[in-house]
Amino acid sequence: MxxxxxxxxxxxxxxxxxxxxxxxxxxxxxxxxxxxxxxxxxxxxxxxQCSACGSMTKKSYSQGYCWPCANSLARCDLCIMRPETCHYYQGTCREPEWGESYCFSPHIVYIANTSGIKVGITRKTNTPSRWIDQGALSALPILEVNTRLDSGRIEKTLKSFVSDKTNWRKMLMNEVKPAELIPNKAILLGEIPSLINELSAKPLSDDVINIDYPVIKxxxxxxxxxxxxxxxxxxxxxxxxxxxxxxxxxxxxxxxxxxxxxxxxx
Ligand SMILES: [Zn+2]
Structure with missing residues (x-):
């Protein structure tokens, strides 16, 4: 083959x-x-070959783009990595129309056990792929909001209580202890009642998603x-x-x- x-x-x-x-x-x-x-x-x-414009590039930027595209596409902007820095309202979004469809759509704030418990955000339509991409053993959605910016604001606040990073070496070696996501969710929600209220964030049910991987060694x-x-x-x-x-x-x-x-x- x-x-x-x-x-x-x-x-x-x-x-x-x-x-x-x-x-x-x-x-x-x-x-x-x-x-x-x-x-x-x-x-x-x-x-x-740049995945946006199709031109050949010697080096890949932002995981698959040429240098001009990496500097002009909204999906390559820093605010995608750090959603709490969304600057659409300042009129400076690189591609406002793209931003409206991508960032102004339902987003989920979740916790997942990747190399330990971490908090993260994703577009609602991107589950469970987001958790598989991160190598999570389990994931639990905690809140739903209407925009990427709102999910970023919640994530940034929750970072004071839980990591937002994965130790990818531990994740790959499977040096990961089981984690109780539901009690941790309750603790985290208890830390941010006013923010939940301010953003009209919708609490989500306690449905833990467990993920096995095709690994023999x-x-x-x-x-x-x-x-x-x-x-x-x-x-x-x-x-x-x-x-x-x-x-x-x-x-x-x-x-x-x-x-x-x-x-x-x-
Ligand atoms: Zn390009």
Whole structure:
């Protein structure tokens, strides 16, 4: 089996509690979960094509864009990483129309157990993919709001009580203790009653989502692989977690190499 094309982050879904992964090559999709346990080889052909404008770029910026697009697209702006800094109301959004559809839509504030309990936000339509992308073992939505800015304001306030970061090495080695999300949710909500009121944030039910990953062996130490240093990467695919392929020779963050032209052989 061989497939070639410009790739993207892995497309994910949850089926019977297990994360499913598809690797895209232009128009084709490969069920890469099915290759766990098998030898694979990935080759980078030294071509990167901006996923927005389609021009060739020597280097990838903001995970898959050329330099001009990374500096002009709203989705590459800092406010996407830090939603509490949304500047739409100042009239300075890079692409107001895009912002209206992307940021002015229902957003969820959640807690998840990735390498410990963390708080995060996502568009309502992006669950459960958001949690799979982060390698969460479990996730619990806590509040729904109408805009990305509002979710960012809540997240920023909750950062005083809980982390917003994942220790990705621990996540990949599966050095993660089980966590009780429901009692933690109750504690966090108890810290911010006035903000919930001010933003008319809607409390969500206590439905914990548990996620298993297609992994037969976790790494005992994390070695990061990169197509920029090693254009041909081959090994046994021991599993997939987050946006990482866990190979016997190291881990590969597929998302980081969005827009790279790759060939996979298995
Ligand atoms: Zn571009």
């Amino acid at each position: 061989q497939l070639s094309g410009y790739t993207d982050k892995m497309h994910t879904s949850l089926e019977s509690g297990v994360a499913q992964y598809k690797l895209s090559f232009d128009d084709a999709e490969l069920d890469i979960s099915a290759l766990v346990g098998k030898p694979i080889e990935l080759t980078f052909s030294q071509q990167i 976790y790494p005992t130490k994390v070695v990061s692989l990169s197509f920029d240093k090693t254009p041909v990467i081959s090994g046994i695919l021991n599993g997939i977690k987050g946006q990482y392929l866990l190979l016997d020779c190291g881990v590969l963050n597929i998302r980081k190499f969005s827009s790279y032209h790759l060939t996979i052989s298995a």
